[in-house]
């Protein structure tokens with residue numbers, strides 16, 4: 001994307017868009033999300049700028065949508081649900097697995113978190129690296145393998161996995177602070193169970209299994225460096 005094109009896109013967050021967002025936020029509230037910090041963040045992040053111009057209506061409908069490289073931007077309700085389970089406080093260091101479009105990253109930044117986000121698709125990583133700063137956001141974005149996390153930057157107050165994990169990666173548990181929370185959809189098939197993990201002490205975790213969701217899979221065994 002050219003810088004000029006991005007500036008043009010950035011200018012296109014009009015009152016009309018904000019009105020569409022307000023309706024989406026209302027719909028999400030009606031579905032049971034009452035965390036005001038999450039709802040305000042969703043009102044502030046212009047979701048349509050994460051999709052191609054032609055998909056304005058889809059951007060403000062509560063559904064997942066394709067973003068290229070065979071991946072999707074999560075459904076707004078799912079983003080809201082995971083974000084509220086995370087109980088982010090201002091200044092928290094948050095590790096996100098699966099940058100994708102960068103939308104969830106921006107929601108966390110709006111909530112006052114310092115976000116470190118990993119993506120395994122080079123194309124999506126590169127796009128987010130240009131788009132997010134153009135929208136005024138400053139996350140730390142990494143092209144790499146989410147199963148490994150970011151040992152050099154941890155431990156983290158919060159970890160959010162936005163792809164369907166076949167199991168809970170040991171490296172991520174290690175990189176969670178004591179007292180920290182991880183939110184991760186777990187399941188090998190089509191359906192994953194949203195799971196929260198509270199780290200009580202090294203090797204001691206409290207786990208809760210919540211509702212079912214469908215995520216794109218968290219993938220392993222990539223030949224790094226080949227895009």
Ligand code: SAH
Nearest residue numbers: 071073098100101104120146162163218219
């Ligand atoms: N948070 C994103 C959701 C994107 S979908 C958003 O708001 O748009 C999940 C993303 O996880 C996909 O982009 C996929 O490429 C990525 N992913 C899958 N396996 C991964 C892994 N092992 N490490 C890092 N990212 C991974």
